[in-house]
Amino acid sequence: MQIPYEVTARPDTGLYNAKLGIWLFLASEVMLFGGLFSAYVFLRMGADDGYWPHGLLNVPVGTFNTAVLIISSVTIVLAWASLKMRRWSQYKLYLGITIACGLLFLVVKLGYEYPQKFQHFGAFIQKDKWAKYEAYLGNEHLKKEGLPPRPEITGHLEAVEIEGEQETVEAFARENDLVVESAKESKEPALVVHNKEEEKGVSPRIAEHLVALDGVKLLSFEVKLDQVNADPDNRDNDRPHFIPPALSNKTAKIEAEDVDSWSAFFPKHSSYFSVYFTITGLHGLHVLGGVIVMTYFFFFGEKLYRRNPEHMANRIEVCGLFWHFVDLVWIFVFPIFYLL
Amino acid sequence: MSESHGHKPEPHAGAAESHDALRDVSKHVKGYLYVGGLLLAFTLITVALSYVNFGSPKANIVVALIVATFKAGMVAAIFMHLKEEKITIWRFLFFTAFFVTGLFLLTLLNFSDPIFGTTRTLH
Numbered sequence: 480m481q482i483p484y485e486v487t488a489r490p491d492t493g494l495y496n497a498k499l500g501i502w503l504f505l506a507s508e509v510m511l512f513g514g515l516f517s518a519y520v521f522l523r524m525g526a527d528d529g530y531w532p533h534g535l536l537n538v539p540v541g542t543f544n545t546a547v548l549i550i551s552s553v554t555i556v557l558a559w560a561s562l563k564m565r566r567w568s569q570y571k572l573y574l575g576i577t578i579a580c581g582l583l584f585l586v587v588k589l590g591y592e593y594p595q596k597f598q599h600f601g602a603f604i605q606k607d608k609w610a611k612y613e614a615y616l617g618n619e620h621l622k623k624e625g626l627p628p629r630p631e632i633t634g635h636l637e638a639v640e641i642e643g644e645q646e647t648v649e650a651f652a653r654e655n656d657l658v659v660e661s662a663k664e665s666k667e668p669a670l671v672v673h674n675k676e677e678e679k680g681v682s683p684r685i686a687e688h689l690v691a692l693d694g695v696k697l698l699s700f701e702v703k704l705d706q707v708n709a710d711p712d713n714r715d716n717d718r719p720h721f722i723p724p725a726l727s728n729k730t731a732k733i734e735a736e737d738v739d740s741w742s743a744f745f746p747k748h749s750s751y752f753s754v755y756f757t758i759t760g761l762h763g764l765h766v767l768g769g770v771i772v773m774t775y776f777f778f779f780g781e782k783l784y785r786r787n788p789e790h791m792a793n794r795i796e797v798c799g800l801f802w803h804f805v806d807l808v809w810i811f812v813f814p815i816f817y818l819l
Numbered sequence: 820m821s822e823s824h825g826h827k828p829e830p831h832a833g834a835a836e837s838h839d840a841l842r843d844v845s846k847h848v849k850g851y852l853y854v855g856g857l858l859l860a861f862t863l864i865t866v867a868l869s870y871v872n873f874g875s876p877k878a879n880i881v882v883a884l885i886v887a888t889f890k891a892g893m894v895a896a897i898f899m900h901l902k903e904e905k906i907t908i909w910r911f912l913f914f915t916a917f918f919v920t921g922l923f924l925l926t927l928l929n930f931s932d933p934i935f936g937t938t939r940t941l942h
Contacts, residue, residue: 493905502908506915513919517926524930538866545862553855556898560851563844721870803898810890813862814883818869819876 486789501797505804512808515758519815522750529627532751533819534707534719535744540592541817544584545809551580552806555773555799562792567784574777574795577802581770588763596744596752600636600683600702603749608737615704615731617711626717632733635703635726636681638673643695645670651692655685669698683743697735704729755816762812765805772798854897861890 483489484496492499523531558573604612609630613619618628640662641648648670652659662669672689674680680703690697707716709727746753776795784791865886873879896902901909 492907494907499907502911506911509915509919510922513922517923520923521926521929524927542862542866546859549855549858549862552858552894552898553851556851557848560844560848718870721866800899803894806898807891807894810894811884811887814865814869814887818866819880819883 486787486793495793497793497797498800501800505800508804512758512761515754515761516811516815519754519758522754526750529630530749532631532749534723535633535751536755536817537592537595537723538719538721538817540587541813544587545813547580547584547587548806548809551577551584552803554580555795555802559792559795559799562784562788562795565788567781570795571777574773578770578773578777581766581773584766585763585770588759593756597684598635598682599633599744600700600741601631601633601744601748602700602702602733602741603631603739604733605737605739606630611737612731612733615708615711617716620712621717624714624717629707629711630739632702632708632731633705634708634731636683636686636700637677637703637730638671638701639681639686639689640669640671640698640701641690641695642669642698643692647692648672648689648695651689655688657681657685657689671701673701683741684745687742699735700733700738700741702731702733703727704731758812759816762805762808765808769798769802769805773802850897854893858890858893861886865890 482496486495488495489499554573554576558570558577561567561570561573604616609616609618609628612632615632616629621628645659649659651657652672656675657672658675660671660673662671672681672686689695704727706724706727708731709729710716740748742748744752746756776798780791780794783794865883868882868886869879871879873882901912
């Protein structure tokens, strides 16, 4: 099928058709992301004082990814300009760099940032129990400083203490490379479950499966604390650090009955993480889509270029418009999740 | 820049594509690099500003969003060629801006009609 006006402009719109099409598509994309951003505003404004977290994401990594997307935006526009100037191999080089940047962005996001979150543990303490955990929350100090309270203890889940039938728990432990021991300091016949290799800790996801077993009752968590909870009265910890500090050496015991909710940093963990994963996930899919289309043009563009170089240049221009939009969305995503 | 063509001849711009048009593109290339550098610089500025206390978290949000809007404007105007784009596209974007603002306002209407006592804690 021959689509009209793929190279020359249509007299009434003044545009070649694909450009008209991509802008209509981008307009619909603005509405799609607009809906999600308005959900973000809604959730953030509705969050109780202190319940919108700060400093949970890695700012240097986020900054790096922002730079990667900006560089790729420059290279895609240079790829288009190269086609306009009929420099095929220069175009291939710039398009190749753009694809590499897109892939690098995804690798950092999916290979580093997301997995880290999925292993991190957080427990929201019930409001009337905050005083009991003052040593980890530091709410008296925050009140004096006029800052919002800290309702959550975060860190690395080292072990869980449970009550339950020893055989069931041991069978589960064997399947998941965990070890079961009798609790030493407990009055009740409790069991402590931890990893075979102590330093590895228990994945919060596996802990969820463990406490969902028949007859298993969760008693407490042993958490290796994040700096902010290890030293909550330190003014250095009042505001997020640029470079995230390493885990502390301090561990805390958190009674399950004092906890409102707990999990790894999954979407269900909090409003913040639900909207973070939704928006960055959808944005990541857009990056992936762009990479796929650009890869197609990288390998299968030459025939069209030989036949009609201007048509090829238009295709890359349209592709670039989409790619710039993806960059533009990230320009807003980065500050609202990483910095503010 | 010289190219190794091999045995295939490079297709050349048609008669309609004058040398002026090509020179125009090559003139723009410097501008693209300049804007890219500016965007990188503003990214670092955004990060730095987020660690400056502007008096209240709200003030910090406003500052960060102003910088982000400026950056987004540069991407749209230069990289997406909006600066030189036809009126048809501006018309699309005007309506999109109108409706997306409406979408935000509709969501915020919720705060004038809150439902009390449905949640224990909001996080």
